[in-house]
Amino acid sequence: MGAAEHRRRLVSLAYPVYFELLAGVTAGIINMAWVARLGGGAVATNVENLLLGVILVAGSGTTVLVARARGAEDSAAIRSAVRGGWVLWALVTPLVAIGGYLCREPLAHLVLGGSGGSGGSDSLPLATAYFSIALPGIAVFFATNVVDGILKGAGDTRTPMKLAILANGLILGLDPLFILRFDLGVRGAAIATVLGRTVALMCGFVVLHRNGVLRQAAQAAPNRAGSLSADARRTAETGLPMSADFVARMVGALALVAIVARIGVSEVAAYGIATKAMYVATMAFYAIRQAASIRTAQLLGAGRDERRAIGRQVLLLAGSLGLMALLTLLAAAPWIMWAFGSEGEVAEAGALYLRCLGPYLTLLACFIALGGVFEGSGGSPALARITACGVALQLALAYSLSGSGLPGICLAMALAMALQCAAIARMYRRTEHPTATDCDDSGVRISVTEPDSPSPDNRFA
Structure with a gap:
């Protein structure tokens, strides 16, 4: 295959990913500004960056395994890779969402520097209130990462870009509505984030269901012995x-x-x-x-x-x-x-x-x-x-x-x-x-x- 064809394929795959990442960064900065303005500090960006590293195990692993199986036209391997990603999501998400909710106040104290942050003692309850919604809502963030990983592995980087633009556009529109109109403060910022991502996730599930390669893989009979634990281990x-x-x-x-x-x-x-x-x-x-x-x-x-x-x-x-x-x-x-x-x-x-x-x-x-x-x-x-x-x-x-x-x-x-x-x-x-x-x-x-x-x-x- 010629150099020009490789370059064309790389650009075709890369530019939607760029706009997806840029949309997330832009919305993250603006959302952080809302939370900081309300006195909660930059808790959203700091914690989400850490948690992104956790779910990348499932998202990135799924992308590579699905892409390799797709290249081999192995429907059973595609199905195993998809299952592995979702099993990891099911294992990790309750630990982070439930554990984070239960430990929301100590976590807020840690993120704010152990002394309530620069905003004084009022910052701690505000950050805790934000985490009380954002951490259970991390299940949606994690699921979206897995959906993106599956679609990218199947060769579709445009849909994750569209979903990211949709989610972040909704977040930016809902932030002032929930924060100012409904007077929910930092809780409003967290609700806006979770709702925006939930709408995009639902759209992502629809796309997964309609994807021909993934539907064929879901209907294929396995051609090798395997188990959910083996699929998850391979993805991890x-x-x-x-x-x-x-x-x-x-x-x-x-x-x-x-x-x-x-x-x-x-x-x-x-x-x-x-x-x-x-x-x-x-x-x-x-x-x-x-x-x-x-x-x-x-x-x-x-x-x-x-x-x-x-x-x-x-x-x-x-x-x-x-x-x-x-x-x-x-x-x-x-x-x-x-x-x-x-x-x-x-x-x-x-x-x-x-x-x-x-x-x-x-x-x-x-x-x-x-x-x-x-x-x-x-x-x-x-x-x-x-x-x-x-x-x-x-x-x-x-x-x-x-x-x-x-x-x-x-x-x-x-x-x-x-x-x-x-x-x-x-x-x-x-x-x-x-x-x-x-x-x-x-x-x-x-x-x-x-x-x-x-x-x-x-x-x-």
Whole structure:
């Protein structure tokens, strides 16, 4: 298959994912602003980021397994992958939803910093009230993640985008209605979030029922012995490294805030604003990553190892986006900070940080996007180890270089990411000469056709 065709398929899969992620980030920031305005702090975003890492085990694992089974045109395997995702959802959701509700007050106390937060003693009951609805409602958030994972594995990334836009649009419309019109305060913000997501989830179930590939899989008789526990274990083994990768990056970002705080108050504020501005670029990198994961898994399922070819196109796309981000930040950093409402010392510090961030973003783009090839082929355990080591190194370097201010932080991030890129490049070179029968890093045997030989299973390629 030609390079242009790989690139076209990757772009076709990636751009809906980008708008899905961007819609979620935008709505999350606005929803957080509502909650913070009411005195509850940024509890929504902080906790949901943590819980997203939990359900990624089911969502990401399901995506890869469904995509691989779809490439092999194995209806029984598709059904097993779908069942595995839902079994994990059923196991995890009660623990989080019920346990979170019962522990809502201690959790609010922890999130607000152990002293009621910056808003004083009133913040604790407000955050607790928010959690009393948001944590039981996390069942909807988790279910939506599984639905998205199934659809993406089946090759449909547009429907998750539409569902995300629908859910987040409803949340933004319902927030002022429940908060102001019905005078429900932070409870209104939580109700709006759960209702918006519930409507989108119902629409997602309708799409699942109508999807031809998934309906055929649901009706197929199993061609191998299996059980619900085996399906769940397979999904968990596939998705856990991807979840660990996400959690490691999130923990590293939170720890980096503490290091930046050693520099000064203005720098902390600038770092927070610039990080939100960075989402516009980094979401594109993660979109390409998901596209690469889906594409790689599909072709491997069809018996075609084209990881090398896909990787080249991923690097081309991500590298171009990273370079574009670098040039944009160099030219428009002050205007970006102004657009986010910063001024004075905060704006100056943020503009300097953004201008120094370009090399790191370019390296990050290549690392994040190329990681999708390994996620789709079973190499995510090694990828998670590289990420964890890279985050630890980044924090150590940032602490050492923090005396140079935000430029020192940027240098630490770039150096750590350069080493991560070197590590993943070494993994990538190992795919250069695939054998007739190869094994992915999870031990799954993959039959490989020669690049120029026709494949009878190419209609999904």
